[in-house]
Amino acid sequence: MTDPAAGEDLDVSGPGLLDGKKSPAFPRPRRWAVVAAAAGAGIGAGLLGTSLHGHAWFPDGPESAIPYGSALALLLLAAVSTFVGMWSRSAWVVVWCGAAAYTTAGVLSLQLGSFGMIFDNTQGTTWLYGIAVITPITALVVWRLLHPRGKLSHRK
Numbered sequence: 438m439t440d441p442a443a444g445e446d447l448d449v450s451g452p453g454l455l456d457g458k459k460s461p462a463f464p465r466p467r468r469w470a471v472v473a474a475a476a477g478a479g480i481g482a483g484l485l486g487t488s489l490h491g492h493a494w495f496p497d498g499p500e501s502a503i504p505y506g507s508a509l510a511l512l513l514l515a516a517v518s519t520f521v522g523m524w525s526r527s528a529w530v531v532v533w534c535g536a537a538a539y540t541t542a543g544v545l546s547l548q549l550g551s552f553g554m555i556f557d558n559t560q561g562t563t564w565l566y567g568i569a570v571i572t573p574i575t576a577l578v579v580w581r582l583l584h585p586r587g588k589l590s591h592r593k
Contacts (some may be wrong), residue, residue: 471525472533479537482517486510486538487545487554490564507563511571514538518575528580535572542568 466474492506514535522531542565546555555561 466525471527471530474521474525475530475533476537478517478521479534480541482514482534483538483541483545486513486564486568487542489513490555490560493560502559504560504563507560507567510564511567514568515571515575518572519579522576522579523582526583528576528583531576531579532572535568535575539565539568539572 487510489510490504490507492509493502493504495502518531518534518538521534522528542555546561546565555565
């Protein structure tokens with residue numbers, strides 16, 4: 438197997454994979470496609486996460502909320518951001534995706550008249566602040582996956 442970042446062919450031999458023929462590495466996506474994917478994925482994760490974040494389990498009454506909906510929404514954001522970051526081969530795209538999700542959630546949290554989907558409760562606080570925490574963590578994970586230790590160290 439050769440390095441796909443260098444544009445060399447990948448050896449995809451194996452049972453049922455192109456019968457042992459070589460396939461060219463996937464080309465880098467264009468910049469406009471990366472920006473559109475980051476914005477679209479972020480807005481989509483923001484919308485879906487906002488609709489999901491309100492679910493909670495109340496084991497001892499209304500004072501003890503376990504916001505499992507917010508946790509699942511943050512997992513959704515991390516998964517979507519990781520996918521877009523790995524596809525674009527850039528950890529900065531994860532940051533743009535998280536910024537789009539945060540902007541979407543921020544707009545949906547505005548209490549304009551009788552409209553507002555994110556309230557000042559455990560679920561809303563976990564969702565809004567969780568986006569700001571999960572996004573840089575996911576960006577670091579993607580950066581680490583894209584830059585393995587062996588390729589960064591020049592010393593032995």
